[in-house]
Amino acid sequence: MTKNRPAGGQVRIIGGQWRSRRLPIQDLEGLRPTTDRVRETLFNWLAAELPGARVLDCFGGSGALCFEALSRYAAYAKVFELQRGAAMQLKANLVTLKCDTAEVVHGDTLTLLRQGTAAGFDIVFIDPPFRKGLAPDCMALLSEHGWLNEGALVYVETESELGQLALSGDWQLIKDKQAGQVSYRLYQYHGA
Numbered sequence: 001m002t003k004n005r006p007a008g009g010q011v012r013i014i015g016g017q018w019r020s021r022r023l024p025i026q027d028l029e030g031l032r033p034t035t036d037r038v039r040e041t042l043f044n045w046l047a048a049e050l051p052g053a054r055v056l057d058c059f060g061g062s063g064a065l066c067f068e069a070l071s072r073y074a075a076y077a078k079v080f081e082l083q084r085g086a087a088m089q090l091k092a093n094l095v096t097l098k099c100d101t102a103e104v105v106h107g108d109t110l111t112l113l114r115q116g117t118a119a120g121f122d123i124v125f126i127d128p129p130f131r132k133g134l135a136p137d138c139m140a141l142l143s144e145h146g147w148l149n150e151g152a153l154v155y156v157e158t159e160s161e162l163g164q165l166a167l168s169g170d171w172q173l174i175k176d177k178q179a180g181q182v183s184y185r186l187y188q189y190h191g192a
Helices: 036-046 064-071 084-096 109-114 134-144
Strands: 008-012 022-026 054-057 076-081 102-106 121-126 148-159 171-179 182-189
Touching: 022 084, 036 064, 036 148, 036 171, 036 182, 054 064, 064 076, 064 121, 076 084, 084 102, 109 134, 121 134, 134 148, 134 182
Parallel strands: 054 076, 054 121, 076 102, 121 148
Antiparallel strands: 008 022, 148 182, 171 182
C-alpha cells in the first residue's frame, strides 16, 4: 500500500523536444485533458506557426496544450489557471521540464483578461470547463483588451451541444472538427 500518494493521473506530450514525456496532473473536478487524438490534429494544424510563437493558454488545467506548444518550440507561454492545486502542478511540471520560458498565473481567466497585456500573443488556447459559457466571453475579452496580435490563431474546445459561436467579423473560422462530445475549432483574428 502506497501512503501519501497524490491523487491524479498523467498527461503525455506527443511531439517535439519532450516527446513521450509523461507529466503528473491533479485529480480535480472539471479537469479534462484534451485527448491525444484531438491534440495531434490541433498541433498538425499549428505546426508551421508554433516555432517562435507567443502562446496564451486561458484555462491551463492539465497543461496538455501549453506543454505541447512549448515542446514544439513556442518561444513563450503564459498560462492562466483558477484552481490552486492545478496551478501549483503546472509550475512543478515546468521545473521538471527545466523550462524557463513559461509563466503560470493563478486566478480567474476573465478577470485576468480584463487587465490587458503589454504584448500580444500569436496563438491562444481556450479550453474552458464545459457548460459554463466561458468561451464566447473569453474571446470577446481577448480582442477588447489587446491580447491578440494581428492574424493570431485561436483554438477553442467546447462541448458539442454548444454549436457555433456567434462572433464579430474580426474572427474567421479556419478549421472545425468534432470528436465524440467535443467540438474543436481554429479561428484567425483580424482585428488588431
